[in-house]
Amino acid sequence: MAGSAPATRRVRVHRFKRGDAAPRADEYDVPIDERTTVLEALRWIQLHEDPTVGRRHSCFHASCGTCGVRVNGRERLACVTPVSEVSGTITVDPIANLPLLHDVVVDMAPFVARFPTPHPIVRESELPPEAGTPGVDDAFERYEDCIECGLCLSACPVAATDDTYLGPAALAYAQRLLEEPRADRDAILDWADQDAGAWRCHAAFECTEACPSDVRPAQRIMSLRKDLRRRRKDQGRDVPERPPSPTGASS
Numbered sequence: 139m140a141g142s143a144p145a146t147r148r149v150r151v152h153r154f155k156r157g158d159a160a161p162r163a164d165e166y167d168v169p170i171d172e173r174t175t176v177l178e179a180l181r182w183i184q185l186h187e188d189p190t191v192g193r194r195h196s197c198f199h200a201s202c203g204t205c206g207v208r209v210n211g212r213e214r215l216a217c218v219t220p221v222s223e224v225s226g227t228i229t230v231d232p233i234a235n236l237p238l239l240h241d242v243v244v245d246m247a248p249f250v251a252r253f254p255t256p257h258p259i260v261r262e263s264e265l266p267p268e269a270g271t272p273g274v275d276d277a278f279e280r281y282e283d284c285i286e287c288g289l290c291l292s293a294c295p296v297a298a299t300d301d302t303y304l305g306p307a308a309l310a311y312a313q314r315l316l317e318e319p320r321a322d323r324d325a326i327l328d329w330a331d332q333d334a335g336a337w338r339c340h341a342a343f344e345c346t347e348a349c350p351s352d353v354r355p356a357q358r359i360m361s362l363r364k365d366l367r368r369r370r371k372d373q374g375r376d377v378p379e380r381p382p383s384p385t386g387a388s389s
């Protein structure tokens with residue numbers, strides 16, 4: 139008995155190579171089953187239709203943060219987004235607010251450059267005493283939970299119009315640093331208090347919505363702002379007016 143033909147889905151991929159006058163969108167019919175992810179659909183296209191389609195990934199299980207894209211306009215990790223959860227044509231675009239390199243691949247350097255230094259941090263406070271002083275290579279751990287995917291920055295309405303804004307991930311990281319017992323609290327708060335820092339957030343909470351790792355950057359920025367407000371009052375300084383929220387959300 140002949141088997142039924144595999145189901146296919148139409149996938150529209152943002153295409154751009156350095157030197158192109160403008161981006162375009164190419165469409166492909168991709169065979170899928172109930173477990174096919176957006177990343178697997180891109181890989182199928184690359185293997186079977188066009189080897190020049192650019193994509194980035196590493197872990198395939200939501201821990202490296204390299205496969206971030208926008209799927210039908212929403213920030214997603216392609217490796218854990220089943221196509222069955224996406225309705226209609228599956229449109230894959232690069233994340234926003236970072237320079238485009240190739241097709242759906244962006245340059246993450248300006249994202250990483252936003253973080254306070256040192257970054258990553260040395261989490262000596264969590265090392266058991268018998269572990270001794272870590273060596274150079276294993277001394278660093280990433281800010282836990284954050285996989286540095288950049289989805290929060292892509293979803294942020296402030297970053298969309300202001301590329302100097304430090305952005306949700308970097309500010310959330312700073313707030314997390316404050317929990318370290320040996321943190322240089324004043325240095326961190328000075329950093330977050332700069333013009334492009336915590337006060338610039340419009341409390342849209344789009345970053346928290348987009349975050350695949352439950353970092354809740356918006357809530358962390360609100361907490362940071364509370365600390366900044368308290369410190370400014372203690373110092374007899376003005377507390378900046380918070381910019382109006384584009385969504386009416388309040389901190």
Ligand code: SF4
Pocket residue numbers: 203283284285286287288289290291306307310345348349350351352353354355
């Ligand atoms: S805070 Fe969340 S969305 Fe932002 S980079 Fe980290 S994991 Fe990604």
Ligand code: FES
Pocket residue numbers: 194195196197198199200201202203204205206215216217218
């Ligand atoms: S491939 Fe690592 S998070 Fe998706």
